[in-house]
Amino acid sequence: MSAAAEERNARAPWALTAPALMLFVGVLLIPLAMTVMLSFHDWGQYKGIEPVFILKNWHEIATDPYYAEMFWRTFRIAVLTTLLTAVLGAPEAYILNRMSGRWKSFFLLVILGPLLISVVARTLGWALLFGGNNGLVNKLLMSAGLIRFPIPFMFTETGMVIALAHVMMPFMVLSVWAALQRLNPQIENAAMSLGAGPVTIIRRIIMPQIMPGVLSGAIIVFSLSASAFATPAIIGGRRLKVAATLAYDEFLNTLNWPLGAAVATLLLVALVLIVVGSNALIERRYAEVFR
Amino acid sequence: MAYLELEGVAKQFGAQTVVDDFSLAVGKGEFISFLGPSGCGKTTTLQMIAGFLDPTRGAIRLEGKDLAAIHPAKRGLGIVFQSYALFPHMTAAENVAFGLEMRNVPRGERAERVRAALAMVGLAGFEDRHPRRMSGGQQQRVALARALVIKPSVLLLDEPLSNLDAKLREEMQIELRQIQRTIGTTTILVTHDQNEAMSLSDRIVVMSQGRIEQIGTPQETYEKPASAFVSQFLGKTNDFAATIDRASAPARLIAGSWSAPAPAGLSGPVTISIRPERIGFGDAGLSAKIITRIFQGNHWLFQCESECGPAIVIRQNDGERQPAEGEAVRLSWRPEDMSVRGGAAA
Numbered sequence A: 001m002s003a004a005a006e007e008r009n010a011r012a013p014w015a016l017t018a019p020a021l022m023l024f025v026g027v028l029l030i031p032l033a034m035t036v037m038l039s040f041h042d043w044g045q046y047k048g049i050e051p052v053f054i055l056k057n058w059h060e061i062a063t064d065p066y067y068a069e070m071f072w073r074t075f076r077i078a079v080l081t082t083l084l085t086a087v088l089g090a091p092e093a094y095i096l097n098r099m100s101g102r103w104k105s106f107f108l109l110v111i112l113g114p115l116l117i118s119v120v121a122r123t124l125g126w127a128l129l130f131g132g133n134n135g136l137v138n139k140l141l142m143s144a145g146l147i148r149f150p151i152p153f154m155f156t157e158t159g160m161v162i163a164l165a166h167v168m169m170p171f172m173v174l175s176v177w178a179a180l181q182r183l184n185p186q187i188e189n190a191a192m193s194l195g196a197g198p199v200t201i202i203r204r205i206i207m208p209q210i211m212p213g214v215l216s217g218a219i220i221v222f223s224l225s226a227s228a229f230a231t232p233a234i235i236g237g238r239r240l241k242v243a244a245t246l247a248y249d250e251f252l253n254t255l256n257w258p259l260g261a262a263v264a265t266l267l268l269v270a271l272v273l274i275v276v277g278s279n280a281l282i283e284r285r286y287a288e289v290f291r
Numbered sequence B: 001m002a003y004l005e006l007e008g009v010a011k012q013f014g015a016q017t018v019v020d021d022f023s024l025a026v027g028k029g030e031f032i033s034f035l036g037p038s039g040c041g042k043t044t045t046l047q048m049i050a051g052f053l054d055p056t057r058g059a060i061r062l063e064g065k066d067l068a069a070i071h072p073a074k075r076g077l078g079i080v081f082q083s084y085a086l087f088p089h090m091t092a093a094e095n096v097a098f099g100l101e102m103r104n105v106p107r108g109e110r111a112e113r114v115r116a117a118l119a120m121v122g123l124a125g126f127e128d129r130h131p132r133r134m135s136g137g138q139q140q141r142v143a144l145a146r147a148l149v150i151k152p153s154v155l156l157l158d159e160p161l162s163n164l165d166a167k168l169r170e171e172m173q174i175e176l177r178q179i180q181r182t183i184g185t186t187t188i189l190v191t192h193d194q195n196e197a198m199s200l201s202d203r204i205v206v207m208s209q210g211r212i213e214q215i216g217t218p219q220e221t222y223e224k225p226a227s228a229f230v231s232q233f234l235g236k237t238n239d240f241a242a243t244i245d246r247a248s249a250p251a252r253l254i255a256g257s258w259s260a261p262a263p264a265g266l267s268g269p270v271t272i273s274i275r276p277e278r279i280g281f282g283d284a285g286l287s288a289k290i291i292t293r294i295f296q297g298n299h300w301l302f303q304c305e306s307e308c309g310p311a312i313v314i315r316q317n318d319g320e321r322q323p324a325e326g327e328a329v330r331l332s333w334r335p336e337d338m339s340v341r342g343g344a345a346a
């Protein structure tokens, strides 16, 4: 091959990816960099945004316990949501996978169907079900004799976790489902022929093998829940804020863009660190088995 | 009494009958092969013995006890799956130990038996390897060790060697036979490789479309095939149309210009089949012309056009002069080397 042709070949990948790369830089990296920069600017009720470099916003976030509490709440809700989806979603995927032909595709549609409906619509549905003291859920629980007094769902973390778990469930089910597809279809028979009962098969054979699927689903659900906006905004409103709704309020209600930018940046950095960190841990833990 | 007995076993999936009227008695310590083309119901039959599928009809008995009442986990059979089905998250030793754990074998004895089982299949030193980091042949041995370590009453092997290359397969065949001889476990091997079935088994069950075509020793099924299917499936064969002429006395069996005294009790048109290595070139017999002649090292393969249609002949490369392509020859064989099918009772 001639030197010129080789050079042309070396340039080709860059030329081919350039449009996508430019889009990526234009719509993601530049706004992101601008948001980070914005978080260092000053803001006053009357003077508006001043493009100077100060640590005022970061100092406020670091010292005011209000922000700490709000970030803890955000991650507490995300962790509980993740646990709930894992505990419900993994068995759901397993049962789904054992169903035969027609039922399987029907229930897969039932599980994935909600993805086609807007998050706002789904959460408003939950708001209707929760709706104050005589919401449908409370009425049902009370008439079933499970509770004596209505549980507050609206404007509480409980309600938020339930609604978020419902919204996030398809991601967990899909992720575990993908792991189940990789199982050898005879593996349960193999364990059975060696004398294992159903509980042992699930605990010793199935669980360890779908764990990577559960964990990758957990990472997706966790990061989506921690940065979720619509569900916390509807269930929590202005009374129970999480990081995303707080940033939104700073931007659009208080008009303190720099503080909002600082909150958003902190959320992003924290999420990236958590996700990258746990991903590395998972990969190390399962490297030996799932190479 | 038979050790493992299948009586009139049948399996239907919906309207489709996949296995039908399958009856077989396996003696203790016997090595049996299920041989047949793809989709003939071998795996289905094996899975019914294992208990993963319930027979639609018929009974399966082990030492006289009906297996239908016994859960697969309690049958104590050793199974090697076609895809091995090793536990990928466990090491080789943990895989082999699993069955012993389920039987609550104490830790010390367990370790000893696992070590011995892995050594027996030639995998000493591989205890801590995960299956994904082993070759196909090594995984297959782990699967075998895992099945053998529980001292199964019957060993069921579903095409365990089909994923291996020719050389490794041959080695594993020899090893498998040796292991089976030393432990004396009753074994059923599923295969669609006739050489494998013949070199390993005490008896072969030839299957076609869910039915048994023939049960017999490798030699019987090869030399006295019960049907055209068996003779075609077990190696190459020549089928010629022939007639039995009872008008002449003594009666004669005639195929073209070849003839021999007729077998007793048959008349009319019949089919005779002769293995290619049993046909010789001579001065009398079926006239034929050599179409092609292929050298295959230790033997020659001739494709001929005879009076009774195409014929193949295999001759040992023993240094004698062999006919050339285009040469006219006479084909002959000893009457006891052929099998006769069809014909009316006489």
Ligand SMILES: Nc1ncnc2c1ncn2[C@@H]1O[C@H](COP(=O)(O)OP(=O)(O)OP(=O)(O)O)[C@@H](O)[C@H]1O
Pocket (backbone or CB within 6 Å): B013, B018, B036, B037, B038, B039, B040, B041, B042, B043, B044, B045, B192
């Ligand atoms: N679960 C099932 N539902 C419907 N039909 C089935 C099912 N399992 C197997 N069959 C059919 O039963 C027939 C026999 O299958 P089986 O797996 O026993 O064949 P086999 O002899 O083991 O073939 P191979 O050598 O390819 O493994 C096939 O025609 C197959 O399509």
Ligand SMILES: [Mg+2]
Pocket (backbone or CB within 6 Å): B042, B043, B044
């Ligand atoms: Mg099969």
